[in-house]
Amino acid sequence: MINILFAAPPERWDFYADALHEALDAAAITACLSQDLPPEDVDYIIYAPNGPLRDFTLYTRCKAVLSLWAGVEKIVGNDTLTMPLARMVDDGLSRGMVEWVTGHVLRHHLDIDRDIHRRPGDWTPRIPPLAADRPVTILGLGTLGLECGKALAGLGFPVTGWSRTTKEVPGLTCLHGKDGLGEALKTAQIVILLLPDTPATENTLNAETLSMLPQGAVILNPGRGPLIDDDALLAALDNGHIGHATLDTFRIEPLPEDDPYWHHPKVTVTPHIASETRPGTAARVIAENIRRSEAGEPLLYLVDREAGY
Template sequence: MITVLFAALPDRWAEYEEPLRRALDDTGLAYDLVTEAAPETVDYIVYAPNSKVQDFRPYTKAKAVLNLWAGVENVVKNDTLTVPLARMVDEEGLTQGMVEWVTGHVLRHHLGMDAHIVNPDHDWVPKAAPLAFDRPVTILGLGVLGAACGQMLARLGFPVTGWSRSEKRIDGIRCLHGDDGLAEALTGAQILVLLLPNTPATESVVNADRLALLAPGAAIINPGRGPLIDDDALLAALDSGQIGHATLDVFRVEPLPQDHPFWAHPNVTVTPHIASETRPDSASRVVAENIRRGEANEPFVHLVDRAAGY
């Protein structure tokens, strides 16, 4: 009998209990799924970084911590966590949700839909948008989410350039990497999508110098992490017209403070961290598969590289 501790906020337990039990039942393992347990009896921790579990040292029997979030920046630096840490990679739910959100907002900016949705002066300007192949899109971050979004946009006809810290090869995407590659990826892009993790190396990666590389009037879409953007630099670029619009789903402080300039700026769209989320049914299957692997002495999947921070 293995003990699986669900360590997240209480309202998440109501959403996850039944899906997790179904997924664990399918593994054929004998298990006890609990929200409270003596730490020394716990084999696996199904974890959200905002849970009350912050000191992992008492969990002397634990074989792995299985994160429910795609982001691990709030746990990866925890020195008390020494067992394997897996991040949530849920292609069925989390990835699909991100692909839909990013595609929708890229098309919104590409087609200029805002001018027709909100048109109080009843302006009649019969000018169609260019076709997708004339609208270069750059995606910073070519992990599971960035690759999936890029490939969907490429299938729609957009010329997609992707950038990552290390070299990648992804069908349909021009892949660049390294410092020189970053400047090349940004230069002339008309739509920029940010899907990098939040690490010291990506802090304010979108700064004044890099905003200046984009095509004049470019749109920025950030469903990745708030600290990727230098807020002051973005506001200045919006005011100058270098950036035509920013659609932001993530912020340095959340909820976004009511007095933050993003709320009032006419060329900023604020969405409340809804680009995608972990879906209990599909995420539970990901968690259960890692537990099955642990009990079968097979390698865990989606392990976090502690040095890289993701």
């Protein structure tokens, strides 16, 4: 019998329990899955950073911590977590991100907001450019960035991907490093931020890098709030250099009611919905990692503690 502790917010238990039991059964794993187990008896921890667990020192038998979140910035620096840590990468999460990104890229590309607010009698014609004439840059070429890049390239957009290290992706122009960042930004009419939240990525978009973008460029941030210098972005929106920002993640969530993003005419706020973990697909990833661990195979999506993701 394998003992698995569900260490996410208690109200999430009903959301995940059936899917986890079903996935464990399908993987032929005989397990006791519970929200309450003696720490010394726990073999695996299913974890969410917004749950109650902070101190892992009592879990001396635990073989791995399996996160329900793609982002691990809130836990990767916890010195008490000494066992392997795996982040969540699942098809449902990837597809959700692709759909959010593709939807908002097309919204801005086709200037749908303008039509939504068109007044009666306004029959002013316009011809949007084709996708081939709308360069898009994705900052971050992890799993989510790659999937979004492939989807947009499939629609005909010229896609440039930037990462901190060298990558090669068929159909995408791939750049890396500090010099590559400037190159990736200078032609980008739409920029999508999908970098992890680490000290090295904080304020990737700041006054200097925003100025590298073409006049009227649009920014989409479904990645992490700290990737953007908020004051610099607001200034660039106010002076017209940036045409619009659609933001799904913020430094403080929920976004405070008095935050200027709520009230800015060139900002669209969405409430961190770009890619939610879905129980059915996430449970299968959890079960597969437990199966792999028990079979002596390497874990999927193991976190590099030094890199921070």
